Amino acid sequence: MSLRDRPASVAASAPRAIIDIGSNTVRLVIYGGPPRAPVVLHNEKVTARLGRGLAETGLIADKAAAQALAALARYAALLRIQGIKSVDAVATAAVRDAANGPELMERIRALGLKPRLLSGEEEALASAHGVQAAFPGAHGVVADLGGGSLELVHVDPTGCEHGASMPLGTLRLPALRSSGPAAFRAAVRRHLSAAGWAGSQQQPLYLVGGSWRALARVAMQRDRWPLDDPHGYELTAQSAAALVKALRANKPGKGPAGAGALAGVPAGRLAAMPDAAALLEVLLQELAPTRVVFSSWGLREGVLLAGLERTALQEPPLLAGIADFAAARGTPPPLARQVADWTAPAAGEPADEPLRIAATMLALASFRAEPNRRVTEALDWALHKRWIGASAQDRAMLAATALANAGKTDLPPVLLQLATPERLRQAVGWGLAIRLCRKFSLCAVEVLEKSELVRSAQGLHLSVTPDLAPLVTESVNKHRRNLAQWLSLPCP
Incomplete structure (x- = not known):
C-alpha cells in the first residue's frame, strides 16, 4: 500500500475525563486529541490523603473525606459546565481497604458521579495497560507506586498477567521504615513473596507514579540529561541502585543528591523521596531488572484507552x-x-x-x-x-x-x-x-x-x-x- 493511500489518524475525539480517587490525591484530568495519543487539556488535584492513618484505624478520616468530597463536587460541576459526557471515575486502595469506603462511595454517587471501585488486580492491570499503550511492545514488569499501595504486573506484547497489589504505598512506608533498614527489607520481601513476586525477573522494570518520577528528575539532573520530560527516561540497574542508595538515607535537599539536584521536584514529593528510594532499592535487589524505565502513563491512561479497539491500539x-x-x-x-x-x-x-x-x-x-x-x-x-x-x-x-x-x-x-x-x-x-x-x-x-x-x-x-x-x-x-x-x- 502506498503511503498516499493510508488514512491519517488525526480525528480528535470529544473531550474525555478521568477522575482518579487515590489514596494520596484526588485528581481530575480532561483529555482531548486523537484517541491513540490523547493530550491533557486540564489537570488538577487535591491532596486529600485518604489513606493517611488507614493502617492504624482502618478508616478514612473525616477531614480527608471532606476534602475529597469538596474536590469531587467541584469536578462534577466543572464537567457539567463544560458539557463533558464521557467521565470515568475510579477509586483505588484507600477506598478499597477502608471500613467506611462504601459510605464514601455512596456520598460520591450523590454528587452525580458514577465511581467504580477497582480491585487490586484491576488497578494493577489498568496501570499495565497504560504502560503498554505508551511503550508499544513493552516486555517486563510494571511497578505502580501510589499513596496506599504498590501494584506489580508482568507485561509483554501479548498482554499482561500476574497483577498484584501490596500495602506498600508512600503513606505506609514511613511506618515500615521506622523499625530500621533490615526490618523494612524483610517486610517488603514478605509482601513480595506472599504476592508471588519473589525472585529475579531479569526484565525491564517500568516505574509508574509521581514518587518514582521525582527520583527520575533527580537522576536526570545528576546526569545532566538534556531532556526535561521524565517519561521514557531510562537508567541501567546499576545507575538506579547508586541513585537510591544516595537518596534513601538523606533528607530532601541534603547529602549526595544536593539541593540543586532536587530543583523542579514538587515540594509534596520531597518528604516521600527517601521512602520511595528505599522501596526501589529492595525491588532492584529482589527483581533484578535489566534496566529501569520511567512512565508518565499509567492507571488513568489505561482506563482512558480501555475502550479502544485492538487495531486502534496497534497504531x-x-x-x-x-x-x-x-x-x-x-x-x-x-x-x-x-x-x-x-x-x-x-x-x-x-x-x-x-x-x-x-x-x-x-x-x-x-x-x-x-x-x-x-x-x-x-x-x-x-x-x-x-x-x-x-x-x-x-x-x-x-x-x-x-x-x-x-x-x-x-x-x-x-x-x-x-x-x-x-x-x-x-x-x-x-x-x-x-x-x-x-x-x-x-x-x-x-x-x-x-x-x-x-x-x-x-x-x-x-x-x-x-x-x-x-x-x-x-x-x-x-x-x-x-x-x-x-x-x-x-x-x-
Missing part, C-alpha cells in the same frame, strides 16, 4: 500524536504522507517508516512558523514536547530531520548525547530529501503526483512529465546533488 502513538499536532499547524497529514512517499528513495530501512513519516510531518509543520523561529521551534518541539512512543534517539532524529529541512546539517552537540552518529546521519538524509521536495514542488499535490525521485546505481534523478520540466532549475538540481552526495551516491 504507533508517536505517529498519531504528531499527525494531530501538525494538522493543527496547517500541515495536513495526508499531504505530509505524500511527501514521505515521494522522498522514500532516501528513506533507508523500512522499519523506520513510522518515525520517518512522523519526522516529515514535524519538519513540514515547522515551516509554518515565522522564518526566524523555525529552527528554534523545531528543536523545541522535537526535544521537549511530550511525544508518547518516542525514545530519546527518536527525538534526536526528529530534530535532525527538521534542521536538515531548514538547511542545517551541522547538528548541535546535544543531539549526539541522544543518538548515534549513524542514526543522525540517516535523519539528516530524510531532512535533505524533504528540502529537495519543497524546493522543487512547494509540496503541491499535482507536482508530487506527476514526478518521481529515482534512486539507482547511476545516482539520484528527478523524473517529471514534460509540463513540469520548467520546475527543474539549476537551484533544484543543486539540492538534488546535495542529497545524493549525503547518501554517497553519484552526482550527475
Whole structure:
C-alpha cells in the first residue's frame, strides 16, 4: 500500500475525563486529541490523603473525606459546565481497604458521579495497560507506586498477567521504615513473596507514579540529561541502585543528591523521596531488572484507552500524536504522507517508516512558523514536547530531520548525547530529501503526483512529465546533488 493511500489518524475525539480517587490525591484530568495519543487539556488535584492513618484505624478520616468530597463536587460541576459526557471515575486502595469506603462511595454517587471501585488486580492491570499503550511492545514488569499501595504486573506484547497489589504505598512506608533498614527489607520481601513476586525477573522494570518520577528528575539532573520530560527516561540497574542508595538515607535537599539536584521536584514529593528510594532499592535487589524505565502513563491512561479497539491500539502513538499536532499547524497529514512517499528513495530501512513519516510531518509543520523561529521551534518541539512512543534517539532524529529541512546539517552537540552518529546521519538524509521536495514542488499535490525521485546505481534523478520540466532549475538540481552526495551516491 502506498503511503498516499493510508488514512491519517488525526480525528480528535470529544473531550474525555478521568477522575482518579487515590489514596494520596484526588485528581481530575480532561483529555482531548486523537484517541491513540490523547493530550491533557486540564489537570488538577487535591491532596486529600485518604489513606493517611488507614493502617492504624482502618478508616478514612473525616477531614480527608471532606476534602475529597469538596474536590469531587467541584469536578462534577466543572464537567457539567463544560458539557463533558464521557467521565470515568475510579477509586483505588484507600477506598478499597477502608471500613467506611462504601459510605464514601455512596456520598460520591450523590454528587452525580458514577465511581467504580477497582480491585487490586484491576488497578494493577489498568496501570499495565497504560504502560503498554505508551511503550508499544513493552516486555517486563510494571511497578505502580501510589499513596496506599504498590501494584506489580508482568507485561509483554501479548498482554499482561500476574497483577498484584501490596500495602506498600508512600503513606505506609514511613511506618515500615521506622523499625530500621533490615526490618523494612524483610517486610517488603514478605509482601513480595506472599504476592508471588519473589525472585529475579531479569526484565525491564517500568516505574509508574509521581514518587518514582521525582527520583527520575533527580537522576536526570545528576546526569545532566538534556531532556526535561521524565517519561521514557531510562537508567541501567546499576545507575538506579547508586541513585537510591544516595537518596534513601538523606533528607530532601541534603547529602549526595544536593539541593540543586532536587530543583523542579514538587515540594509534596520531597518528604516521600527517601521512602520511595528505599522501596526501589529492595525491588532492584529482589527483581533484578535489566534496566529501569520511567512512565508518565499509567492507571488513568489505561482506563482512558480501555475502550479502544485492538487495531486502534496497534497504531504507533508517536505517529498519531504528531499527525494531530501538525494538522493543527496547517500541515495536513495526508499531504505530509505524500511527501514521505515521494522522498522514500532516501528513506533507508523500512522499519523506520513510522518515525520517518512522523519526522516529515514535524519538519513540514515547522515551516509554518515565522522564518526566524523555525529552527528554534523545531528543536523545541522535537526535544521537549511530550511525544508518547518516542525514545530519546527518536527525538534526536526528529530534530535532525527538521534542521536538515531548514538547511542545517551541522547538528548541535546535544543531539549526539541522544543518538548515534549513524542514526543522525540517516535523519539528516530524510531532512535533505524533504528540502529537495519543497524546493522543487512547494509540496503541491499535482507536482508530487506527476514526478518521481529515482534512486539507482547511476545516482539520484528527478523524473517529471514534460509540463513540469520548467520546475527543474539549476537551484533544484543543486539540492538534488546535495542529497545524493549525503547518501554517497553519484552526482550527475
